[in-house]
Amino acid sequence: MNSIPYIIVVDDDPIILKKTWNTLTDAGFKVAVFKSGNALFEYSKDNPAPNLILMDINMPEMDGFEVIRELKKSEKTWRDTPVIFLTANEDEDTETIGLSLGAMDFIRKPFVTSVLVLRVKHAVELIRLQRDLEGVVEEKTRENENLFLHVVESLADAIDAKDNYTKGHSGRVAAYSKEIAARYGYDEKRQERIFMMGLLHDVGKIGVPDEVINKPGHLTEEEFACIKKHPGIGGKILSNIKEMPELSAGAKWHHERYDGTGYPQGLSGEDIPEEARIIAVADAYDAMTSNRSYRGVIPQAKVRTEIENGKGSQFDPKFADIMLKMIDEDKEYLMRDKLNNNLI
Incomplete structure (x- = not known):
């Protein structure tokens, strides 16, 4: 993945797709858009995962909740891709279900372009910081495991x-x-x-x-x-x-x-x-x-x-x-x- 954040937008409304694509590309993001969850999954078979997915909830065939459930079963990089829902629905249950399925956040439609850009920038930066932290933790964990292994090997040699x-x-x-x-x-x-x-x-x-x-x-x-x-x-x-x-x-x-x-x-x-x-x-x-x-x-x-x-x-x-x-x-x-x- 290059240094330009890569965002995928999934929405069955072509007007929303065009507006989101224009807004985010003008802000310096690399953007791909899809009209359905099925189109997203076809794309995912042969392409790398993005930094972030923005996705509508109410779509035909597969709604956003079904898509995120299927994403969680897919190849690791896609499975771990953060999702923000785009929705006009302000119902509490919708938000509860989305968050319980692993969504990162919600952005209300119709969105203000400047707010969308800020929310996406903040999300991408938060994801980067989380992954940097995970990398540091993994490195320290490996160091501790290696140290423990050396101690165990020395003890085993002493027993032998x-x-x-x-x-x-x-x-x-x-x-x-x-x-x-x-x-x-x-x-x-x-x-x-x-x-x-x-x-x-x-x-x-x-x-x-x-x-x-x-x-x-x-x-x-x-x-x-x-x-x-x-x-x-x-x-x-x-x-x-x-x-x-x-x-x-x-x-x-x-x-x-x-x-x-x-x-x-x-x-x-x-x-x-x-x-x-x-x-x-x-x-x-x-x-x-x-x-x-x-x-x-x-x-x-x-x-x-x-x-x-x-x-x-x-x-x-x-x-x-x-x-x-x-x-x-x-x-x-x-x-x-x-x-x-x-x-x-």
Whole structure:
């Protein structure tokens, strides 16, 4: 969009269209006029949105209220375009309905040309200021999110450092979880959220002694009981982050099993938060494809069999199926190595 404000006028009265076009072009605006809502929608298919739409309410076929309802369903730039209604109707209900549908303001007809120009100039300037402010807020939000992500990554690295054999485990689980979520249909915001949850899923291990985490061979019952405390510890730590309460779900419930035989609470099926069900599959895959203190990397065919066999018992079948597809696409068994090299 260039620096000249672009205004669209929609009205079934050709006299109003001509007068509005003359008035606003003389004032320095770029103006396009349409006789109906249908004509506006045809135009919107292949053209950029304006800075502002001035629109009559009482029009044949589609009235102004119907047009604004449809605009709210359209492509984002058009959906967010401010609308000012031009109307001869002074009824309170009309104004109430228009504002409730998202109209910015009303201009009464017949309008005074100088007043129309001032109202449009003020509206365009207000819109510009609002968008500038939104831009500043978005930039600061991104800065804060990036800072938070760096802190989370550092914390995840510190947790992984407790285990001599699982360097990068949290980052890989986060990336696998994000990929599963993306394939399942999560939008970008939810993908980023599950990535963060994956990074922090093992934060509770901060409360588990290093000698238990790094013990070669099988754990005693007491040691395994100690390990089983880490989801509860992690959930408690992350529940203190009030700004992102969902973070604790991955840490607290990633060892629950779909059939209800997991821990710490024995949740089953849909009672386990969806993100935790995704992280459970990602965590199991990375555990099997990494060296551990008690064994080496498991062959890919066996990893696939374990995931397949775990459908409906350990794993939610739909997320296990997505992981199986990822495995099948990984013909050379390099998914983990590519991830470590930031190639996927």
